[in-house]
Amino acid sequence: MMTNRFFFLATLLAAFVFFGNTGVKADNITVDGKSRNYLKYVPANLPENRPLLISCHGMNQDANYQKGQMAIEPLADKERFAVVFPNGINRAWDISGQSDINFILKLIDEMVALHKIDRDRVYLSGFSMGGMFTYHCMNNIADRIAAFAPISGYPMWGASANASRPVPLIHTHGTGDDVCTFDKVQGVLDVWIKFNKCNTTPSVTPNYKGAGHATYRRWSGGTNGVEVVLLEFAGKGHWVSNDVVKTGEEIWNFCSRYSLVDRNPKVNVTEPVSGTDVYYDNEGSKADSIHLAADVWSDYGDIVKVAFYGGSTLIKELTEPPYECWWFGVGRGQRIVRVVATDDKGRTGSAHSIFNLLKNTSDISGISSGCASGERSVYDVSGKSVSPSSSGLKIIVEGDMTEGKKVRKVFVR
Numbered sequence: 001m002m003t004n005r006f007f008f009l010a011t012l013l014a015a016f017v018f019f020g021n022t023g024v025k026a027d028n029i030t031v032d033g034k035s036r037n038y039l040k041y042v043p044a045n046l047p048e049n050r051p052l053l054i055s056c057h058g059m060n061q062d063a064n065y066q067k068g069q070m071a072i073e074p075l076a077d078k079e080r081f082a083v084v085f086p087n088g089i090n091r092a093w094d095i096s097g098q099s100d101i102n103f104i105l106k107l108i109d110e111m112v113a114l115h116k117i118d119r120d121r122v123y124l125s126g127f128s129m130g131g132m133f134t135y136h137c138m139n140n141i142a143d144r145i146a147a148f149a150p151i152s153g154y155p156m157w158g159a160s161a162n163a164s165r166p167v168p169l170i171h172t173h174g175t176g177d178d179v180c181t182f183d184k185v186q187g188v189l190d191v192w193i194k195f196n197k198c199n200t201t202p203s204v205t206p207n208y209k210g211a212g213h214a215t216y217r218r219w220s221g222g223t224n225g226v227e228v229v230l231l232e233f234a235g236k237g238h239w240v241s242n243d244v245v246k247t248g249e250e251i252w253n254f255c256s257r258y259s260l261v262d263r264n265p266k267v268n269v270t271e272p273v274s275g276t277d278v279y280y281d282n283e284g285s286k287a288d289s290i291h292l293a294a295d296v297w298s299d300y301g302d303i304v305k306v307a308f309y310g311g312s313t314l315i316k317e318l319t320e321p322p323y324e325c326w327w328f329g330v331g332r333g334q335r336i337v338r339v340v341a342t343d344d345k346g347r348t349g350s351a352h353s354i355f356n357l358l359k360n361t362s363d364i365s366g367i368s369s370g371c372a373s374g375e376r377s378v379y380d381v382s383g384k385s386v387s388p389s390s391s392g393l394k395i396i397v398e399g400d401m402t403e404g405k406k407v408r409k410v411f412v413r
Contacts (some may be wrong), residue, residue, distance in 0.1 A: 041065055170251060211244035234359075269339055310336070333357060
């Protein structure tokens with residue numbers, strides 16, 4: 001009797017250490033008349049509107065096993081997001097029907113109600129059969145999941161892509177997997193690369209993060225900035241790999257860039273205004289150049305870099321405002337300025353201005369009389385004197401004019 005009591009107390013204490021100290025809690029919800037259960041990890045004092053990662057186990061496994069494989073709680077504490085590990089019925093997932101999709105949707109509603117998570121930043125991952133289920137969800141609830149991360153699992157009967165929108169996807173897989181063999185992975189990804197309209201040639205990073213067994217392949221340029229990524233582990237089998245490169249960390253780094261709403265930085269090119277005629281500056285060291293400027297902002301991150309491009313050539317890169325610079329040596333004719341802003345999550349936003357760069361205003365024959373220092377004269381582009389209130393493009397000449405036509409300072413309006 002004493003032995004049984006001691007065993008019970010020891011088990012209870014172990015459960016407290018295992019769940020209580022880590023913040024992991026078991027819970028139940030009713031879905032389609034059935035009681036479903038799951039584990040969740042919510043960091044202490046989690047603010048409102050934080051992301052949620054849902055991580056699904058493999059066949060004949062369970063939520064607790066998946067939690068142990070991912071070992072993601074320290075990262076959740078650091079990055080401030082919640083994690084749910086659902087249990088499939090009979091330790092499996094409905095990978096062709098609606099029952100488990102309804103379970104996932106109900107879990108999202110539950111986490112919103114209890115922890116006020118951000119509906120626009122819910123991410124879904126799964127291992128093995130859980131990865132197959134992840135692909136199933138891509139085609140059915142892409143409007144509710146911002147990014148997907150299957151691990152060592154894919155549709156065994158062949159891939160199809162008919163999601164409601166372009167789908168951000170990171171797939172991790174070991175080349176030595178003898179359950180869901182690696183040789184089928186690229187064919188599955190090709191379907192989604194095409195669907196997302198990504199570049200067909202990936203950027204390839206071998207020895208990823210210094211790990212000789214890890215290769216990172218990224219197909220970028222998809223619609224709305226969507227990417228497809230394959231994280232390949234040479235020689236690894238059918239398990240979640242955490243050897244140097246941590247699978248959970250890579251999933252978070254990828255998925256956290258995405259949201260169902262546009263969280264990219266916003267850019268507005270203020271100089272030159274697109275569609276206008278622009279003239280060279282004529283003063284001192286800025287002669288034969290034009291001024292570039294942009295307004296840049298983000299409601300979801302900190303701007304860390306703003307780059308100005310003339311066509312494809314980098315003109316200037318800035319790390320703090322004001323975001324403006326001079327473009328020297330630019331030729332006349334139609335020109336394009338592109339401004340790209342990057343935030344602290346690696347998200348980018350861009351805008352461009354297309355304008356006509358015309359001859360120097362000192363060449364306009366109609367401007368023949370000067371104005372006193374500190375005064376202004378106003379002309380149209382033909383050189384005819386006009387009222388400051390007149391419509392259309394105006395040239396404002398300030399200061400002295402010498403030799404009949406050479407202007408000291410010109411403003412284009």
